Amino acid sequence: MQLSKKNKGRVGATLCLITANLFTVTGLHAQDITDSTNNPSAQDSAESLNVYDQPASTPGTTTIDSAVLFYKEDGGRIQAIEPMVSLTHNTENDSVFSAKLTFDSLTGATPNGAAPWKSSQIFTSPTRQANGDDENEGSTGASGGTIVIDPITGQRTLEYTADAFMLPLDSGFVDQRTALDLGFTTPLTSGTKLSLGLNGSHERDYNSFSGRASIAQDFNNKTTTLSLGVNYEHDVSKPFFGTPTPFSVMSGDQKGPSQNKNVLSLIAGVTQVMTRNWLLQFNYSYGSVTGYQTDPYKILSVVDPTTGAPQTYLYESRPEKRTRHAFYAGSKLALGSYVTDLSARYYHDSWGINSITANMSEHIPIGDLMYIEPGVRYYHQSAADFFTYYLPSNVALPLYASADSRLDSFNAITLSLSGGYMINDQIELYAMVDAYRQSKAGQKDTLPGNNQDLKLYAGTNALSMMTGVKVKF
C-alpha cells in the first residue's frame, strides 16, 4: 500500500512532461496543450453523460408533447383537469414552429367574497336558464344552489346558502376553457432571433386573444443575449348574466353588457453566460392594463359596524387601470449533469400590490436516463390598496373595494418534484407534482363585534399533478 501510494501518478506526471516537450521540439508549443485543454482535471475532461444533458431541441426534429394536469384545491374548492397537446418543429435552418392546444375543465366552489357569519347566509344570483343558456348546467342542486321562481313575475333566480361560521363559497362553478397557442421563432441574421406568437382562449364567460413579438440579439461571442418583447392582449368578459354595475346590490337580475380589457406588456431582458457552467438572466417587464378588471362573480358583505352582522351584499369594484412592473433575476449553475436554478422576482403594481418570489430547484441526474428535480418556491404579496374583507355600513362607499382573496396579503410556499425518464432516443415520460400552501401575511383582521372565531382569510391550499409523454421524431 505504501509503495503504490508513493508511485501514485508517477507515469502520468512524467508522460505529461515528455509529451509537452515532444510538441515543443516538433514545432508546436507546449503552451498549446494547456491552452486547448483548459481544464486538465480528469473528471472534467470526460464525464459520463446523463441523457438530459442534451439540448431539448435538435434541428430537423418534430416533438409531440401530450400531458394532463390535475389540480385540486383543499376543502372541496376548485378542481381542474387539463389535458394539453403540443407540437414543436425545429427546422434544419434553426426556425421553430410550435402549436399548443389546451383544454381545461373546472368544477367546484370558489369564495364569493362575502364574510362568514354566525348564522347561515343566503345569496341570490341569476340562473343560466333566465338567459336561455344551457339547461343542465346552472340549474341542478349539484351546484348547491336552488332555483327560486317568483310566483308573480315568474323570474327565476338561483339561491345558495353558506352555512353558519363557514366562508361563503359560490359552488356553481363549472367552466371549460379551450386555448390555442401558435409560435414561430426564426433567426434573422447570425445572432438575431425573431419570435412571433398568437394565443386565443375561449371560455363560456371569457374570451382572450393575444399577439406577441420579441427579438433577441446575441453579443460578445454569444455570451450576452439582449431581448425585447411586446405582447398585446384583448379580453372580453361576458358572464351569462352580464356584468354587474360596481357596488350594485347582489340580485338575480340580469346585468349589463359584456366588458373588455386590454393589456399591453413590454419586456426587456439580458442573459449573460458568466462561465461555461453559469448563466445569469435579468429582465424587466412593464404592463399596462385598461378596461374591465372587476370580477363579476365577486361580492362584498356590508356589515353592521358594531355587531359585524351582514346587512347586504354588493358587487365589487376595481379600478379600470393597472400598471405593473416586475424585475426578475435568475441564475443557472451547472455542475456536470446537476443544474441549480435560483431566481428572484420583485413585482409592484399601481393597485398597491408588492410581491416577491424566490425560487430554487435542483436538477439531479439519476443513472443515464432519468432525472428528478425537487424545487421550492416562496411567494409573498402585500394586499391591494382597496382590498377589504367587508364594508361597514356606516361609512361612505370607497371608490373601489374587493374582498377577492387573490388581492389579500399572503405568503405561499410551493414544494415541487418533477422528473423524467427517456425510454429511448425518441420517447420521454415525465411527471410533476406540486403542493401549494397559502397563509395570511401580517395581521389577521376580524369582523366588528366579538367575532374572533370567524375566519376572514380565504386563501387556499392546492395540489397539482401532471404527467405527460414527449415523442420526438
Place this chain on the structure above:
Amino acid sequence: MTFFLPVMAGPKGFIKPMHKKRKPVSHLFMAMNSPCDIQVDGDDVHLARELGALAEAEAHRIEAKYSRYQENSQLSQVNRSNGTPVEVDTEMMALLTYANSCYELSDGLFDITSGVLRRIWRFDGSDKLPAEAEIEALMPLIGWDKVTLGKNVVTLKPGMEIDFGGLGKEYAVDRVLMLLAEKTDSPILVNFGGDLRVSGPRRDGSPWRIAIESVEPDDPSAATLGIKSGAITTSGDARRFLLKGGVRYSHILNPRTGRPVIGAPRSITVAARTCMEAGIISTLAMAKGPDAERFLRDEEMAAWVLR
C-alpha cells in the same frame, strides 16, 4: 390565461439549453487505416473545409513518414538499415526520444521494437498459437535497450524493426488538433478511428458527445461519453484474440515475454489531456493485465475498463 413570452418571462421561464444546437461541420477521410473525422463547431463552412483539408494533409504527411507499411517512408529506411546508423530529422528524433522515455517509464512494457512479434502472432479468433521456437527466434530482435540513439542518428541491430503503431495515430491526432487550433477559435474535434481529442467544449459550453462502443457494450444507450476538453483513446479490441484450451489470448503482447498479456481487459478507454498520454496510459494499463484497474486507479486516470 396568457402564455406570455415563454422564453423570457417568469420565474419558471428559464429554458435549459443556452443556445440551440447546431451540428458541427464534419470532414471525413481515411488515413492510417482508420476513418478520420474532423468536426468544426462553427458557422463558417468554408473555414471548416479548409481546416478539414489541412488536417487531411497533415495526417497523410505523418502516415507517409512513419508508416512501416509504406516502403518509401522514413521509418522504412530505418527498418531496412540492417545495423547501419540512419540519420533522422528532428521530428523523428523527438518521437524516438519520446518512445525511449516511455520504455524507461514503463520498465520495458512499452516498446516500439516489439512489432515484429506480429509476424507470428495473428489474432484472428482461431486457436493457432505460434511455436515456442518461433517466439524464441524473434526475441533477440526485440528490446529498445538494443537501440542506440545518437544526435539525429538511430542505430538498430540487424533485423530489428520499429513500429510506431502505438504512438503514430495518437501523435497525429494531437498534432492535427494543435495545428487547427492555431487557425481558428471554433471548437474542434479530431477523431482518428476512435482516438480523439477536442480543443474545448462546444460553442454552447456543452460537451462533445462521442459514441464509445467499448464503454458499455450491453447498453447501447449508455455508450456515449461527453468530453469537454482533452483526449480519449481506447486500447484493446474485443474481436481480436486467440482461443486455445479455454485460454483467451488478448492481442496485447508483452515485449518482455514475446507472449500475449494474460488477464488483460478486453478494452480500456482512457481520458487524458493529450491523445499521446491517453494512448500510452491505456496501452500500459493493458500490459498490466489483471492489475490494469489498480494501475489506472493509482495513476488517478479517468478510465473505463471492459473485461
